[in-house]
Amino acid sequence: MTNWYTKAIFYELYPRAFADGNGDGWGDFIGLRQRLDYLEWLGVDCIWMTPVYPSPLRDDGYDVSSYYGIDPKYGLMEDFKLTVDEIHRRGMKIIMDLVVNHTSDLHPWFVEARRSKDSPLRDYYVWTHDPEKYKETRIIFLDTEESNWAYDELSGEYYWHRFYSSQPDLNYDNPKVHEEMLNILDFWLKFGIDGFRVDAVPYLYEREGTNCENLPETHDFIRKMRQFVDENYPGTLLLAEANQWPQDLLPYFGNNDEFHVAFHFPLMPRLYMALAKGDRTDVVNILADTPPIPDGCQWATFLRNHDELTLEMVTEEERQFMWDYYAPDMRQRLNLGIRRRLAPLMDNDRRKIELMHSLLLTLPGAPVLYYGDEIGMGDNIALEDRNGVRTPMQWNDSINGGFSVAPLENLYAPPVSGPDYGYGTVNVLVQEITPNSLLHRVRQMIHARKELDMLPRGALQWLDHLPNTLLCFWREDENGKFLALHNLVETEQTIELPTGYHFINVLDEDSAVGESITLGAYGFYWLLVS
Numbered sequence: 001m002t003n004w005y006t007k008a009i010f011y012e013l014y015p016r017a018f019a020d021g022n023g024d025g026w027g028d029f030i031g032l033r034q035r036l037d038y039l040e041w042l043g044v045d046c047i048w049m050t051p052v053y054p055s056p057l058r059d060d061g062y063d064v065s066s067y068y069g070i071d072p073k074y075g076l077m078e079d080f081k082l083t084v085d086e087i088h089r090r091g092m093k094i095i096m097d098l099v100v101n102h103t104s105d106l107h108p109w110f111v112e113a114r115r116s117k118d119s120p121l122r123d124y125y126v127w128t129h130d131p132e133k134y135k136e137t138r139i140i141f142l143d144t145e146e147s148n149w150a151y152d153e154l155s156g157e158y159y160w161h162r163f164y165s166s167q168p169d170l171n172y173d174n175p176k177v178h179e180e181m182l183n184i185l186d187f188w189l190k191f192g193i194d195g196f197r198v199d200a201v202p203y204l205y206e207r208e209g210t211n212c213e214n215l216p217e218t219h220d221f222i223r224k225m226r227q228f229v230d231e232n233y234p235g236t237l238l239l240a241e242a243n244q245w246p247q248d249l250l251p252y253f254g255n256n257d258e259f260h261v262a263f264h265f266p267l268m269p270r271l272y273m274a275l276a277k278g279d280r281t282d283v284v285n286i287l288a289d290t291p292p293i294p295d296g297c298q299w300a301t302f303l304r305n306h307d308e309l310t311l312e313m314v315t316e317e318e319r320q321f322m323w324d325y326y327a328p329d330m331r332q333r334l335n336l337g338i339r340r341r342l343a344p345l346m347d348n349d350r351r352k353i354e355l356m357h358s359l360l361l362t363l364p365g366a367p368v369l370y371y372g373d374e375i376g377m378g379d380n381i382a383l384e385d386r387n388g389v390r391t392p393m394q395w396n397d398s399i400n401g402g403f404s405v406a407p408l409e410n411l412y413a414p415p416v417s418g419p420d421y422g423y424g425t426v427n428v429l430v431q432e433i434t435p436n437s438l439l440h441r442v443r444q445m446i447h448a449r450k451e452l453d454m455l456p457r458g459a460l461q462w463l464d465h466l467p468n469t470l471l472c473f474w475r476e477d478e479n480g481k482f483l484a485l486h487n488l489v490e491t492e493q494t495i496e497l498p499t500g501y502h503f504i505n506v507l508d509e510d511s512a513v514g515e516s517i518t519l520g521a522y523g524f525y526w527l528l529v530s
């Protein structure tokens with residue numbers, strides 16, 4: 001059986017950055033509703049919305065100070081409900097972030113936990129007198145944190161945090177924490193949302209002598225969550241954010257009794273590596289190392305998201321290569337990654353941006369697009385941390401790019417300016433009325449993909465007799481057979497097509513396909529066996 005999420009096209013958006021409906025300089029639900037026409041037209045099946053919970057925003061909403069509400073800047077709960085209903089009315093779905101690993105230090109649980117060692121809430125978090133504990137655990141936010149322990153002056157102990165010190169980790173050894181999380185799931189699912197992107201799942205438990213990641217106890221809790229949604233809200237999607245190697249990712253599917261979908265983190269940087277080196281090998285190898293997943297499960301694939309382009313799942317040598325190639329300016333680097341958007345990473349070269357989209361849309365998995373990449377938005381390196389890739393969506397060339405009518409100084413962040421990526425040049429409207437724009441091309445590929453039922457989960461077979469500068473593969477299942485051809489280099493290359501087939505050129509149905517095809521610089525073809 002094919003579940004909706006197996007073949008869905010996901011679209012990640014930052015509600016704060018998408019559209020401001022009330023003119024206060026912050027994106028909100030009114031604004032989002034006004035832009036649903038666009039997402040429907042683009043072909044989005046499911047919106048993934050980053051956190052909108054009340055939050056002091058020290059980690060852009062991933063520091064939750066209340067799980068049972070939304071920050072008033074986005075609107076009222078009624079607004080949220082209206083938005084969910086309107087998304088459903090259009091046949092789309094919506095998933096939210098669920099931050100399971102930590103809260104904000106301003107969450108009332110933590111405030112109380114600090115205040116009183118006798119409070120039952122003390123045990124909602126992980127405390128010690130000995131900051132040497134769990135010392136085999138890596139630090140994730142390397143640029144800002146020196147330890148996974150932070151000293152709490154008030155109570156005279158250290159608390160555990162895998163991310164910023166303003167995000168204390170919850171203590172999953174405490175069954176009350178499990179109960180709280182299931183109540184939170186219940187609360188949001190009652191509103192009718194379609195699932196969760198579950199944040200930072202590998203880190204729920206700590207055990208001495210381990211690296212405190214992917215522990216069996218973590219999987220036990222995930223099974224509990226899955227059982228809860230299966231029993232109470234069947235059809236709900238649980239999508240795992242686990243930035244891990246393929247062999248460590250596999251257990252997150254369990255026997256299809258943990259997550260339905262997990263991001264394929266190791267594939268993402270290798271798509272960039274393949275293009276930079278003009279060599280398909282890294283992509284072929286990582287997919288060869290990717291074990292088959294249970295029926296009913298799916299990989300989520302992506303090119304960029306709201307974080308830095310993570311280089312955690314590459315070797316040190318590969319990381320250095322990626323940094324040298326894609327982030328020559330030190331300011332473009334962050335932690336173990338690169339804080340740039342897709343178009344600038346591709347030197348704003350349309351051919352490369354399209355090629356990357358073609359790879360995303362034809363390789364196995366459910367593609368997750370990041371807002372703005374479909375029009376080739378740029379980034380703003382002057383903004384700190386990951387904010388440079390979270391700038392306002394560029395809708396048109398009017399004030400603030402059509403994002404908001406507020407004075408510039410009231411915007412949560414300035415829109416990107418300048419001749420190459422500024423909203424005067426790069427915006428939705430201009431691309432909507434320009435038939436051969438990037439937006440139209442991406443949309444065409446999205447809609448074409450929807451008709452190609454073998455793409456989400458069909459078998460993958462490389463044309464490995466071809467030179468490494470070509471990334472060409474068959475996709476096949478009981479629905480049919482499809483051939484994708486990609487030229488990773490600037491030099492034109494001619495391919496003799498496999499004989500015995502009649503091919504349809506999916507992206508240009510009027511052009512006949514002969515016995516061979518010449519791929520121009522960074523060119524690609526989608527061929528369906530008819």
Ligand code: NOJ
Nearest residue numbers: 059062099163199200307
């Ligand atoms: C992963 C999120 O994508 C990132 O933005 C956040 O900072 C960390 N998890 C911590 O919640």
